[in-house]
Amino acid sequence: MSTAWIKQPILPVSEAAKNQARKRLSKMAKPLGSLGVLEDALIRLAGMQNSPTPSVDIARIVVFAADHGVVEAASYQGASPYSQVSTLQRVKTVLSGRGAVSIMARHLGFEMEVVNAGMAEKIAELPGLINCSAGRGTRNFQVGPAMTEEQLVMALLAGQEAVERASQGGVQIFVGGEIAIGKSISAAAITSALLGISPDTISGPGSGGSPEGMAQKAKIIETALALHLPTIKQPLQALRALGGFEAAALCGAFIACGQRGIPAIVDGFVAATAALVAVSIHPPLREWLLFGHRSAEPGQLSLLRAISGQPILHLDMHLGEGTGATAALSLLRMACVIHKEMILIDELES
């Protein structure tokens, strides 16, 4: 399988368009800086879209679904109220139009697709599901690397292909989300490995675990780090050893966004993990990433600091599926409309 695409260069953003957008903001008949954190996002978006008046009316949310081997381990029992079965169940719900992200996409008029990046359950034809599976769930990372080299490449490619489809569809911004029971413990393990933060302090509530569950998760991460840290020399190796197919797909998607010139808005903890790995491979990719939402996960804050990401929203949501980024995107779209339509100072009647 070809990996040549991964090394392809990231496109530059337009500093000229950023300056034009900044200038327009200063000429709008409003107090300076009064769109708050949305102004910085607008300016950066202008640079990505090479337009003084950017627009995100046409947006695509891609939800990557996958499973984690660690969830089936005996040591994981009780750490979370969910099992692998829930991944497929949530995928079916989203495809049926009654999942959180499907309702949001419909309400906001955004496109949405669901990609099987590697679910454990055997899936017969499921209308609407795009199959790019890298395997029937990852391996339990307490006993070996979560993915083979080939699986890592396949999962990265699942993300790249989603961006290719989005690019052909002419989308103006890409939102990556995920459905994957076990994604939080995996993201915490990767964050721990990359940033050197103790599993104790990084292990969060995930999708609703108890304090005991969190302590149990920290122990699992410690076991995994003891096994893998000696062999992790680069961020991509941490992704392979500890990651989920959903995180790898997001990582591939973010890289492809920078290569194709499509702005991406990063959702929560898992997406931030993927973004950090992607930026470590291609530092200029940072310019193509916006940050949507800060959740209650303690690890996400550390990642955002590491990558200098300023999220637009702090709603303490933890629905997953790209919902936090989608909520932020709805406000960013409104800011784009204000930026384009608001009266300028020199148009005012004196």
Place this chain on the structure above:
Amino acid sequence: MSTAWIKQPILPVSEAAKNQARKRLSKMAKPLGSLGVLEDALIRLAGMQNSPTPSVDIARIVVFAADHGVVEAASYQGASPYSQVSTLQRVKTVLSGRGAVSIMARHLGFEMEVVNAGMAEKIAELPGLINCSAGRGTRNFQVGPAMTEEQLVMALLAGQEAVERASQGGVQIFVGGEIAIGKSISAAAITSALLGISPDTISGPGSGGSPEGMAQKAKIIETALALHLPTIKQPLQALRALGGFEAAALCGAFIACGQRGIPAIVDGFVAATAALVAVSIHPPLREWLLFGHRSAEPGQLSLLRAISGQPILHLDMHLGEGTGATAALSLLRMACVIHKEMILIDELES
């Protein structure tokens, strides 16, 4: 002029509907609490609307425009880059459809109206403007009370009448905004008087003042407080002595919302001042208020603490006009749709 309406009781909210909404949240196929701060707003809204599945599709934004005598005082020169002329200019811009709040209302499909609660400029017929003027701007509060008793009553009534119109229009939620050069120094003076906070620490940037301007504003507030504090025994007296017609109109509007059973979403600093005064008159009114946005104004944080308000957004916006609350409302509307349409646990295929 009748003031009897002010004492009319506030309607109770439905604890039963709140419980039903809470129960529905717990039965939705999502992690507990995963809509974050939006869940509390949803539950409270259910109580106000007496419905287990509340809705804010039909919303009205009312922008109260007024002027402040203090802005014309010699001591104010240089404290702010704006003068009274700007109030009318911004009103014209909003009515023309190219102001921030008009663009947001159109983009989001919300109703909007602009009320002249007491602008200084003489206004010939201005299409779309609703005239409920309490006077040609307030008096400079450094030399005497900003309003007469009669003017206070008129301004409160301007708010009550706006809610009456909204009620006849069948709106599901009310957003109050304001356009009033000088509104921030006035709100800071009221906050200082009500909460006993030093003018130094409460005087904020307003619509874009310099550090020198902020120090100058603090001095003006000190002068005003020295004059008025001895006579202020109740919050409503602080509003009359230091307030703007826009703040009084918002105060009247919030009271009328509670009396009519219409939920209100409080915008920024000025609206929070009005909310505190309104709740001091009618403590049960607190149940009818949601909080939209925390701005960069230091005084707003103190007010929010005093009234136990948890704002949905922290975007550091300071556009005024109700834009912060409107942005929050767009997310709340989405949360209502998710709450209504999301699959429940007992509907899942096993």
